Amino acid sequence: MNRFNVRKVAVLGAGVMGAQIAAHLVNCKVPVVLFDLPAKEGPKSAIALKAIDNLKKLKPAPLGVAEDAALITPANYEEHLALLGECDLVIEAIAERMDWKLDLYTKIAPHVAPHALLASNTSGLSITKLAAALPASIQPQFCGIHFFNPPRYMALVELIATPTTEPVVLDHLEAFVTTTLGKSVVRAKDTPNFIANRVGIAGMLATIKEAENFGLSYDVVDDLTGKKFGRASSGTFRTADVVGLDTMAHVIKTLQDNLQDDPFYASYATPAVLDGLIKAGALGQKAGAGFYKKVGKDILRLDPAKQDYVPAGGKAEPIVDRILKKPVAERLKLLRESSNPQAQFLWAILRDGFHYAAVHLESIADSARDVDFAMRWGFGAKQGPFELWQEAGWQQVATWVKEDIDAGKALSSAPLPDWVFDGRTGVHAAEGSWSPSQKRYVPRSALQVYQRQHFPENVLGSGAVAPLQSGTELFKNDEVRVWTLDGEVVIASITAKLHLISPLVVEGLLKALDIAEAGYQGLVIWSPDDVFSAGANLEALMPVFMKSGAKGIAPEVKKLQDAFLRVRYSNVPVVSAMRGIALGGGCELSVYSAKRVVAMETYVGLVEVGVGLVPAGGGLAYIARRAAEMASAGNANADIFAFVKDGFTNAAMAKVGTSALESRKLGYVLDSDVIVPHKDELLFVAIEQAKAMAASGYRAPVKRLFPVAGRNGIATVKAQLANMRDGGFISQHDFHISSLIADVVCGGDVDAGSLVSEEYLMALERKHFCALLENGKTQERIMGMLSTGKPVRN
Structure with missing residues (x-):
């Protein structure tokens, strides 16, 4: 794929958005020069320096790992404008003041490299007016780019062209933002607040107004408009608090200042409470x-x-909760017909949303798909307004909305557009999504970057085939599907709830290995949702435990360990394509794979201590082996314990890497592994990695004995644990579990430097795991987790 090579980026403005855009760029290993005004006191770049330092303290963390802040170079407009010439992309992200932005453009224009792209991160100012301040030579390279806050975590980026923007500029930027930064792009028209904020803020204003109409408190509204309503869990008013009420007011003012002729203009008034x-x-x-x-x-x-x-x-009333669990068509009918104020409120905001989106679609977006994706990616909605409308029955809902408009119940008297009533059953179809401006169904982008997404996110009604119904099926049981897309690499997809690893999953993985080794280049373990695996399925083993106790569990644990060893020593490369969470047994499955391809926002860790157990799928054996490998790589006579202690701490404290970058620091992701910023490119990259390894003459690792820290290492750890126990930092049971973890990672009661095998360490894991199962304190933790989902500290 031909790409515009972005080697370095300049970000202009070290405020909240500018600094966090810089942080996300360096998460993706793109060096940044962060500019701001020269400071009046101290170092001239003090403003940028302070912003960089602050990135290490913010929560949620803008940086995957704090050390990457070193990839951001602080700069100021007085001393460092020449550095702009080294940058391939310049992102302006100063305050939302047209005069300030235009003044800055005049200052930087002579220093921007001739080949560089220049983009303004604005939430709603006219990109065309901003372009007019630039020299004619730069205008073709200029466009709008709108990141959503916080940039690391929010998927949406809106790209906005001006009449003078070269089309290839947006193509280059879309490819970079998608593959390198892992964002989901919507191209918006140059209208006030673009798509997501235009529809989203109008929806929030409508929600505030309707909440007042129906006399509902803010906490009740948030419960009603959160997850159970198919929207972000923070609901409406908590979302406003997170975004910042001043930011919200600024976006509202943009609507007020630029949309006096909008039929919904009266609803843009700033709420008195705000x-x-x-x-x-x-x-x-x-x-x-x-x-x-x-x-x-x-x-x-x-x-x-x-x-x-x-x-x-305050919470939703039970009757409304029950309505919200109904199928969509029935749900909307019940909400509309109910006399309950909460139900009437929900119908009102749905009606207002459908009405607004339909009236404005032609002016703000190329197609209905862009509106639905913008609301999903920018506001956390499960479905966009058009998807929901279509699923509920297009013509029926349209009739209801029209009746409310005619009865004066809606926010505006503007009629629904004619195309709504042309006999259609929706706006999304197999051939594309409806574009009122083009009067046709517009297909998805055919840019080459999207060829890397085997199963891109799609809208309801698009006819896209579900991943687990695609390809050629090779084997299937109730919890694993084994299949191939290309006839060259086998894919194993765990389909159990939370992809928990049960005996049935082990059976499926072993079958996948058999098939792959019989005639394929490799095996990729991948599933199409935000869970790689949440660990072992303890509930599945409960009947065995109740019948035979720990003795009955031991053979099942050994089967799991043997399966993971089979993964490690397979004749074909096994690639774990990890997304979402990979905890406990999921982490162990991944570390026994030949390679990991990891989505940026993946949480990886050994968390068994939370249920009073030790890892038993080879996780502790992995820590011991990796310690020996790292020690020998540095110095044949190195102290192994120095490498063991971090792995011990990670397991004993159930540390979880809260990004692929942090998981690499913990040792669960290796430097040789591949981190993929965009989740929808994960499968493509994993398949290509498997093929590349096979083409390079892949051979499984040779089984070797390796040295361990031995009883001296165990004694050192236990002394530290005793201090923590005696100081009240950990319980006696924590001390016991951690001592057992130390026993395994240090190799048991042997001399330091003794050579052991993985099987030997796994036998220690198995022994301690089964003994803990019969410990009353551990049983309390397991039952607490199964019943409440929260760890019990005892």
């Missing part, structure tokens, strides 16, 4: 108060009538 909070400095989460306020461990919500905060915790 205005009051901003004047009081209660700007949301960053200010410690907004619609909500945290006092100690208590969450309070604003009561507008009292002008004070009161305890939160």
Whole structure:
């Protein structure tokens, strides 16, 4: 694939967005020069320096690992403009002031490299007006790029062309943003607030207005408009607090200033409660108060009538909860016909959303697909408005919306567009999504970058084949599907809940290995959702335990260990394509694979201590082996314990890497593994890696004995643990479990430097795991986790 080579990026503006865009760039190993104004005191680049330092402290963390902040070079406009010439992409991200941006463009224009792309990260200012301030030679290279906050975690990036933007510029930028930065791109028209903020903020304003109409408190509204409604779990008012009430007000003002002729203009008025909070400095989460306020461990919500905060915790009424669990068509009918205020409120905001999206589709987006994707990726909706409308029955819902408009119940009297009633059953079809401006169904982008996505995210009604119904099926049981896309590499997909590893999953993986070794180049373990595997299925072993106790469990654990050894020593390369979570047994399956291809936002770790157990699928044997390998790589006489202690700590404290980068620091992802920023490219890259390894003459590792730290290492660990126990930092049972972990990773009661095998260490794992199963304290932890989903500390 031909790519525009982005070797270095300049980010102009070290505020919240600029600094966090820089952070995400360096997460993806793209060096950044971060500019801001020269400081009046101290180092001239003090503003950028402070912003870089602050990135290491923020939560949620903008950086995958804090050390990567070193890839950001601080700079200022007085001393360092020449550095712009080294950059292939310049992203302007200063405050949303047209005059400030235009002044900055005049300053930087002479220094931007002739080949470089220049983009403005604005949430709604006119890209065309900004372009007019640039020299004619730069205008073809200029466009809008709108990251959503926080840039590391939010999928959506909107790209906006001007009339003078060269089409290839957006193509280059879309490829870079997709593959290198892992973002999901929507191309928006140059209209106020573009697509996601235009529809999303209008929806939030409608929600505030309808909540007032129906007399609902903010906590009840958030419960109603959160996950159970198919939207972000933070609901409406918590989302506003997280975004920042001042930011929300700015976006609203853009609507007010630029859309006086909009038929929904009256609904863009700044809500009195929002205005009051901003004047009081209660700007949301960053200010410690907004619609909500945290006092100690208590969450309070604003009561507008009292002008004070009161305890939160209001919930949807049971009857509304039941309605929201119904199929979509029935759900909308029941909401519309119900006399319950909460149900009426939900129908009202759905109607308002359908109405708004239909009226504005032609002016803000190329197709209905762009609106639905923008709301999914930018606002955390499970479905966009058009998908939901289509699933519920297009013509029926359209009739209901029209009736409400005619009855004066809607936010605007604007009629639905004619195309809504042309006999259609929706706006998404196999040939594409409806474009009112083009009066046809528009197919998805055919850019080469999307050839790397075997199963890209799709909209309802597009006719896309589900991944687990694709390819050629080679084997299937109730919890694993074995299949191939190309006839060259086998894919094993775990289909059990949370992809928990049960005896049936082990059977499926072994069958996949048999098939792969019989005539394929490799095996990829991949599933199409945000879980690689949450670990071993303890519930599946409960009947065995109840019948035969730990003695009955031991053979099942050995089967699991033997299966993972089979993965490690397979004649074909096994590649674990990891996405979402890979915990416990899922982590162990991955570390016994020949290679890992890991989505950037993947959580990896050995977490068995949370249920009072030790890892028993070879995780501790892996730690011991890796310690020996790292020790010998540095110095044949190196102290193995120095390498063991970090692995021990990670397992004993159940440390989880909260990104692929952090998982690499913990040792669960190796330097030779591949980190993939975009989740939908994971399968493509994993298959290509398997083929490349096979083409390079892959041979399984040779089984070797390796040295361990022995009883001296165990004694050192236990002394430290005793201090922690005696100081009240860990319980006696924590001490016991951690001592057993130390026993395995140090190789048991042997001399330091003794040579052992993986099977020997796995036998120790198995012995300790089974003994813990019969320990009352561990049983309390297991039952607590199974019943509440939360760890029990005892």
